[in-house]
Amino acid sequence: MSASPVTFSAAGGSGVGGSGGAPPQLTHAYLQLHEPPKNGGTANPGPPLSRIPFQFNPKELALTKTAKWKRDAQRNAKKSGVPEFTGADPCKLTVEMFFDATDTMDSSVVKRVEELFSCCVPTDASRDQKKGSPPWVVFHWGGMVGFPAFVASVSAKYTLFTPGGTPIRALCTVTLEEISGEQAGQNPTSGALAARDVHTVVSGDTLHSVAYRAYGRSGLWREIADANDIDDPMRLRPGTTLLVPALEEIESGGGRRGQ
Helix, strand or coil, rough: CCCEECCCCCCCCCCCCCCCCCCCCCCCEEEEEEEECCCCCCCCCCCEEEEEEEECCCCEEEEEEEEEECCCCCCCCCCCCEEEEECCCEEEEEHHHHHHHCCCCCCCHHHHHHHHHHCCCHHHHHHHHCCCCCCCEEECCEEEECEEEEEEEEEEEEEEEECCCCEEEEEEEEEECCCCCCCCCCCCCCEEEECCCCEEEECCHHHHHEEEEEEEHHHHHHHHHHCCCCCCCCCCCCCEEEEEEEEEEEEEHHCCCCC
């Protein structure tokens, strides 16, 4: 059975108010910014930099995944040539971020917009290494974690101003494009949004212990290694950020080891 393009983790938070229980707590979405990896890889983002919170959660998430095909022209033929698949483009996620400062009448909206625009310019650390690159970005919302991405575009529209001309309301459209693209053997829908997790390695961690905490099955450490392009599982450096795939994503792709 194919994985759903958007999957929510049952452990990520409360559902819609059960009888007699406390009302569900509002969880705000945010964009987590990371340094680009020093080695130029496409599996693991670098250390976390900062986060840009959504003042109001998005009303919708627009996901795009396209396949590339080509047809060779057929001379003197009534029908077109047989299409040939040439590859899949990376996933794209487009979200709207609404900012409002009518209660404070300050410059906080302008600062948020500047933070978004800064995602399109190289970080200071990457400039120092002579490999200028903008930050990597991961979308988070409760138990849902997006793919490691770069900000492909940001557009901001200011819609309200103070009498002195300071913008106090803005609508921003942000498009994130997947860094790694399609991986060999990957379920075509699993690269979009899934109830993945991000784990920061601390001293004493092993892939077995991370897998046991995530799935209750230490034998699934290989799936975490594959998701992060780890060749030597015995060398985990503290501070490394690991992408931990959702269990349903692993099982839908046929990875049932460690049972």
